[in-house]
Amino acid sequence: NAGVTQTPKFQVLKTGQSMTLQCAQDMNHEYMSWYRQDPGMGLRLIHYSVGAGITDQGEVPNGYNVSRSTTEDFPLRLLSAAPSQTSVYFCASSPRTGPSSYNSPLHFGNGTRLTVT
Amino acid sequence: AQSVAQPEDQVNVAEGNPLTVKCTYSVSGNPYLFWYVQYPNRGLQFLLKYITGDNLVKGSYGFEAEFNKSQTSFHLKKPSALVSDSALYFCAVRDVTTGGFKTIFGAGTRLFVKA
Numbered sequence: 364n365a366g367v368t369q370t371p372k373f374q375v376l377k378t379g380q381s382m383t384l385q386c387a388q389d390m391n392h393e394y395m396s397w398y399r400q401d402p403g404m405g406l407r408l409i410h411y412s413v414g415a416g417i418t419d420q421g422e423v424p425n426g427y428n429v430s431r432s433t434t435e436d437f438p439l440r441l442l443s444a445a446p447s448q449t450s451v452y453f454c455a456s457s458p459r460t461g462p463s464s465y466n467s468p469l470h471f472g473n474g475t476r477l478t479v480t
Numbered sequence: 481a482q483s484v485a486q487p488e489d490q491v492n493v494a495e496g497n498p499l500t501v502k503c504t505y506s507v508s509g510n511p512y513l514f515w516y517v518q519y520p521n522r523g524l525q526f527l528l529k530y531i532t533g534d535n536l537v538k539g540s541y542g543f544e545a546e547f548n549k550s551q552t553s554f555h556l557k558k559p560s561a562l563v564s565d566s567a568l569y570f571c572a573v574r575d576v577t578t579g580g581f582k583t584i585f586g587a588g589t590r591l592f593v594k595a
Contacts, residue, residue: 367523394581396583398585403489403587403588404587405570405585405586405587405588406524406570406585407585408582408583408584411581411582413581419581421582422582453523453524455523455524460579460580460581461579461580462576462580464580465512465574465576465580466512466529466530466531466574468514468516468526468529469516469524469526469583470526471516471523471524471525472523473521473522473523474521474522474523
């Protein structure tokens with residue numbers, strides 16, 4: 364049981380390049396999400412999904428796209444990278460959605476450190 | 481809007497001494513509160529959560545948290561700190577006003593435990 368797996372661990376992009384950050388979980392979790400972590404700002408929600416085929420925006424969605432074609436995978440796409448997207452990106456999942464899930468903690472991957480020059 | 485605040489960027493304690501990492505919250509309705517810990521180059525790990533009715537919550541690695549409704553606080557505590565407790569700690573709240581799909585994190589508090 365690997366939990367939440369993120370690839371790659373590190374990535375350097377030039378401004379304007381595109382890339383996809385991969386996230387996979389093997390816990391059959393309904394809910395998956397992407398956060399970015401910046402110093403002094405905690406974690407901010409980019410996009411989330413409550414099941415295959417369903418995605419929605421979080422707090423800072425601009426410049427990022429997501430899709431959820433399977434329960435296991437939730438990739439994050441940067442279409443045209445900008446230096447402001449230099450950050451550490453975390454994927455997180457939890458078992459359920461709805462009121463019964465309010466006290467379910469998030470399970471995090473180990474992150475992708477992205478630098479845009 | 482739901483929010484959490486961690487008033488200290490950094491907390492320094494000596495090994496063996498008690499530690500407290502502070503968190504205050506602002507929520508509509510019942511609070512669903514969590515503490516997470518992040519070690520270097522790792523993702524966040526769940527430590528503990530508030531369960532309705534239990535003002536003192538026990539979690540992993542000997543940590544506990546005290547929920548205080550009148551002071552809207554959820555401080556993380558440990559009776560005797562270890563050097564290995566040095567890490568970044570995040571307080572978080574589940575935003576139930578938007579269907580519970582969003583978890584809001586504080587800015588984080590870095591804990592240094594000196595041997």
